[in-house]
Structure formats: structure tokens, C-alpha cells
Amino acid sequence: MVDVEEAPPSEIVDRLLWRDAQVMLGRHVTADRHGNCVWCGWNYPCSARRLAERADAVSRRPWREAWTLRHDLNSLPAAMTDRGRTQNYRRYD
Numbered sequence: 704m705v706d707v708e709e710a711p712p713s714e715i716v717d718r719l720l721w722r723d724a725q726v727m728l729g730r731h732v733t734a735d736r737h738g739n740c741v742w743c744g745w746n747y748p749c750s751a752r753r754l755a756e757r758a759d760a761v762s763r764r765p766w767r768e769a770w771t772l773r774h775d776l777n778s779l780p781a782a783m784t785d786r787g788r789t790q791n792y793r794r795y796d
Contacts, residue, residue: 714763721762727755 715721731740734747743749748756 716764716766717762720758724755724758724762727751728759731755 711718711721730742731747731749731752733741735741738747739745740747740749740752743751745751
């Protein structure tokens with residue numbers, strides 16, 4: 704997992720988007736023995752993992768693309784992202 708307190712690499716255009724992507728990538732990091740995400744319980748790679756990978760890539764692109772993805776990320780309901788979660792949450796036991 705990447706420490707989000709460290710300075711972002713020099714090629715990062717949107718630091719906030721990059722930092723959010725690193726947090727989500729750190730949570731949705733791997734699959735369990737059943738092929739489900741260890742954080743959310745969805746089939747791996749889950750939609751949050753794919754979104755975080757996209758956000759990580761876009762944070763290095765021109766600001767217009769990063770702004771568009773940040774808008775997409777913020778328009779999703781909190782249930783579909785990691786916003787507001789303070790502990791490890793499994794969708795199913």
C-alpha cells in the first residue's frame with residue numbers, strides 16, 4: 704500500500720485524485736480464496752478497484768481529463784465508493 708502522506712510523484716497533475724486513488728487501491732488490493740475482493744466482497748477486480756486504477760492513471764493526464772474523472776467519482780453514491788467508511792466492511796459474510 705502506498706503511504707498517502709508522502710509527496711506524489713512529479714508527473715501527477717491532480718494530487719487529490721491521485722491520493723484518493725491510492726487509498727482505494729490500498730483497500731481493494733486483492734481477492735480472497737473465493738475470488739472476491741477482501742474489502743467489499745464483490746468479484747475481484749471489483750468496480751471500486753477498477754475505478755481506482757482509472758483514477759490513478761487519469762491523475763497523470765492533462766487536468767481536463769482528471770477533473771472529469773473526479774466529477775464522475777464524486778457523483779457516485781457513497782455506497783459504491785469508500786467514502787464514509789472508517790472500518791473494514793464486508794458486503795457478505
